[in-house]
Amino acid sequence: MRPNLPILFIFITVVIDAMGIGLIFPVMPTLIQEVSDGTLADAAIWGGVLSAAFALMQFLFGPIIGNLSDRYGRRPVLLVSLxxxxxxxxxMAVAGSIxxxxxxxxxGGITAxxxxxxxAYMADISKPEEKARNFGLIGAAFGVGFVLGPVLGGLLAEFGxxxxFWAAACLTGANALLGWIVLRETVTDKIRRPFSWKRANPLGALRAVTHLPGLAALLAVYFFYQIATAVYPSIWAYFTTERLGWSPGMIGVSLAAYGLGFAIVQGLLVAPSIRIFGNRGTVTFGLLIEFASLLFLGVVTSGLLVLAxxxxxxLGALGMPALQAIMSRRVxxxxxxxxxxxLTSLxxxxxxxxxxMMTQTFAYxxxxxxPVYAPGAPFILSACLLGIGLLLFSRVRKKL
Structure with missing residues (x-):
C-alpha cells in the first residue's frame, strides 16, 4: 500500500469534517422553518441551540474518542465514526421535527x-521533524473544507x-469505503494502553496531560488562540453587514478568500517557516500576525482594505501547526x-x-x-485574549 494513501484519507476526512457545518449552513434557516413552522427569528434561536449542542458534544467526546483510539486503534475508531x-x-435529510x-x-458532534x-494518526506516521509539516496538512484540509462547504451547500440548496444532507452522507460513506481499503493500523502492542474513564472525561484528560512538564502553559496558549479566532465564524456576517454594508454574496466571497489563504499557508508555508524560524519562532510569528490582524479588524472601515x-x-495560521508539533513532542x-x-475539547x-461572548459584545x-459605536469591539476583545496567549508563550522555557 502506498504510504501517501493513508495521508490522503486523513486529509479527506478532515476536509469532510470541516465541510460538515458549512455544507448545511445555507439551508438550515429554511429547514428549521419547515420542521418547526416558526418564523425566521425562531429559526435563528434554534440554529444557535443546534450549533451549541454540536460543539458541546465535540467537547465532551473529543477525549473519549482519542482514548478509544489509543486502546483499540485509529482505524476502527475512524471507520466506525465515519x-x-x-x-x-x-x-437529518429525512427529519420531520426539530x-x-x-x-x-x-x-454529529460526537462523530465529528x-x-x-x-x-493522532498523523502523529503516529510522522517522524519528529515531519510533525509540524503534516499537522500543517491537516490545517490545510480544514481550510479546503471551510472554502468548499458553503459553496457546495449554496449550490445544492437549489435542489431543496x-x-x-444527502450529498454529505454520500461523501462520508465514500470516504469510509476509501479508509476501509487504504488505512493501516498504527497502534501497536508497544504503544497500546488500557482505556481509562479518568483520562477520557474532558477535565480528567486535561489534568492527566498537564502533569507533563510545560504542557499546561502550552494548552492555555492553544485555548486562548482558539477562543480569539472563533470571533470570525461568530460575528463575521453581522460585522461585515453593519460596518461594511456587504451583501450575503460578498460575505461568502470573503470567507472563501480567507479559507483559501488559510489552506495555502498551512499547506505550503509551514515547513519553510519551521526551517527558517524554528518551531518557537514560527509560533511567535503566527501569533503576532494574528494579534495585529484582530486589532486591524477592530478599527477598519473599508471593505477594500479588509480584502487586501x-x-x-x-499568515497567522502558521503558528498552530508548530505549537501542535511542540506539544506532540512532549507527549x-x-x-x-x-x-x-x-485539543479537540479545548x-x-x-x-x-x-x-x-462575541455576539453579546457586538450587540452591546x-x-x-x-456608549460608543464600535462594531469591531469583538475583534478588540479577541486581540486582548490572544495577547494573553502570546504573553504566556513568551514565558515558556526557551528550548522548545
Missing amino acids: MVMAVDYVV WLLLAGRIV ATHSTAS SRAP AVPVSA PDDAQGELQGV TSLATILAPL FTKPAA
Whole structure:
C-alpha cells in the first residue's frame, strides 16, 4: 500500500469534517422553518441551540474518542465514526421535527470528534521533524473544507433544503469505503494502553496531560488562540453587514478568500517557516500576525482594505501547526490520541463560549444606547485574549 494513501484519507476526512457545518449552513434557516413552522427569528434561536449542542458534544467526546483510539486503534475508531456520521446525515435529510434535527446534531458532534483521532494518526506516521509539516496538512484540509462547504451547500440548496444532507452522507460513506481499503493500523502492542474513564472525561484528560512538564502553559496558549479566532465564524456576517454594508454574496466571497489563504499557508508555508524560524519562532510569528490582524479588524472601515489584508491575515495560521508539533513532542507515543482529544475539547469549548461572548459584545456596542459605536469591539476583545496567549508563550522555557 502506498504510504501517501493513508495521508490522503486523513486529509479527506478532515476536509469532510470541516465541510460538515458549512455544507448545511445555507439551508438550515429554511429547514428549521419547515420542521418547526416558526418564523425566521425562531429559526435563528434554534440554529444557535443546534450549533451549541454540536460543539458541546465535540467537547465532551473529543477525549473519549482519542482514548478509544489509543486502546483499540485509529482505524476502527475512524471507520466506525465515519459510518455513523453517514447514517446521521441520512436521518437529518429525512427529519420531520426539530427534535430529530437536534438529535442529529448531537450525534454529529460526537462523530465529528474524529479530528482528534485523525491528528493522532498523523502523529503516529510522522517522524519528529515531519510533525509540524503534516499537522500543517491537516490545517490545510480544514481550510479546503471551510472554502468548499458553503459553496457546495449554496449550490445544492437549489435542489431543496434536504439536498446538502444527502450529498454529505454520500461523501462520508465514500470516504469510509476509501479508509476501509487504504488505512493501516498504527497502534501497536508497544504503544497500546488500557482505556481509562479518568483520562477520557474532558477535565480528567486535561489534568492527566498537564502533569507533563510545560504542557499546561502550552494548552492555555492553544485555548486562548482558539477562543480569539472563533470571533470570525461568530460575528463575521453581522460585522461585515453593519460596518461594511456587504451583501450575503460578498460575505461568502470573503470567507472563501480567507479559507483559501488559510489552506495555502498551512499547506505550503509551514515547513519553510519551521526551517527558517524554528518551531518557537514560527509560533511567535503566527501569533503576532494574528494579534495585529484582530486589532486591524477592530478599527477598519473599508471593505477594500479588509480584502487586501486577507493574504497577510492568513499568515497567522502558521503558528498552530508548530505549537501542535511542540506539544506532540512532549507527549509519549502511547498518549498521542489523548493529547489530540484534549485539543479537540479545548477547540469545542472555545466554540461554545466564543459565540456567546462575541455576539453579546457586538450587540452591546451597536445598539442605539451604546456608549460608543464600535462594531469591531469583538475583534478588540479577541486581540486582548490572544495577547494573553502570546504573553504566556513568551514565558515558556526557551528550548522548545
